[in-house]
Amino acid sequence: MSTTRQGISTLIEADGRRFLFDVGRGTTQNMYESRVNPRDVTKIFLTHLHNDHYEGLPSLWLNAWFMLGRKENPEIWGPPGTAGMVKGMRAMYEHDLDHRSNDLFKKEYLDIRVHEIEPGVAYDNDGIKVTAFTVEHADGNPAYGYRFDHAGKSVLLSGDTTYHENVVSYGAKVDALIHNVVAFDEETTKSGKFKAVEAKLTTPEQAARVFSKAKPRVAVFSHIAKKGLHGEEGDKAIVDRTRKAGYRGPLHMGQDRMTIEIGDDVKVKHPIPTKDLPDLDSPAVKL
Secondary structure (H helix, E strand, O other): OOOOOOOOOEEEEEOOEEEEEOOOOOHHHHHHHOOOOHHHOOEEEOOOOOHHHOOOHHHHHHHHHHOOOOOOOOEEEEOOOHHHHHHHHHHHOHHHHHHHOOOOOOHHHHOOEEEEOOOEEEEEEOOEEEEEEEEOOHHHOOEEEEEEEEOOEEEEEOOOOOOOHHHHHHOOOOOEEEEEEEEEOHHHHHHOOOHHHHHOOOOHHHHHHHHHHHOOOEEEEEEEEEEOOOHHHHHHHHHHHHHHOOOOOOEEEOOOOOEEEEOOOEEEEOOOOOOOOOOOOOOOOOO
């Protein structure tokens, strides 16, 4: 756990529409702190069904309905097994929802449309296309990465995977390539305790190969799994290993609420302050 990184989640906004990829711990709060109303985020794509990629889903699903008055049904795209997960989540809260739904908070807006998808084009509407492709995540399979395309701009999300040529091919010359990374200090590596974790994610050296071959305009590490590499010094060690392995392009260590603006230039911006942000139900808040 970290004060600057909660669960894994990436929000993409294009042409005024918002698409969420994975819903890790803290996603709903981070949306608000990023000036995004969780009520308006209803299109969700899951890379795979490890809990850290959807444990924030109940909060987004329920709080956007009960606290914020969502009046649009969420849609979820994900690998086989997604429908069963959603059904189980609904069952877990059924007693509460039966008693709390009323004319103001209508139960019908809790229904989730689930699309269990195979590799290929998952979404194609009004100039926005989302393509799913297979990656390799051992006990997390079936696991997908996603490519997002709109108006000649593109984002590639690797999802959880070890080195995979699909990430290279689908990520070729994208504007932003967002990739997982795993790195341990020497003592942890020697202990062998987390060898299985390292084997199903991507090391800095493997990521350097991906970035060097794909040649994105900017590369970003997300889903940063590190042990014994603490704080900014730990982040620097990961970047240094990536550079030592040969990648020389733009590279950033992701943190919560970082934004990437893609236009003629690609601008990576640090999180905006939250100190004076009022409560979401305040009339001063316009998201």
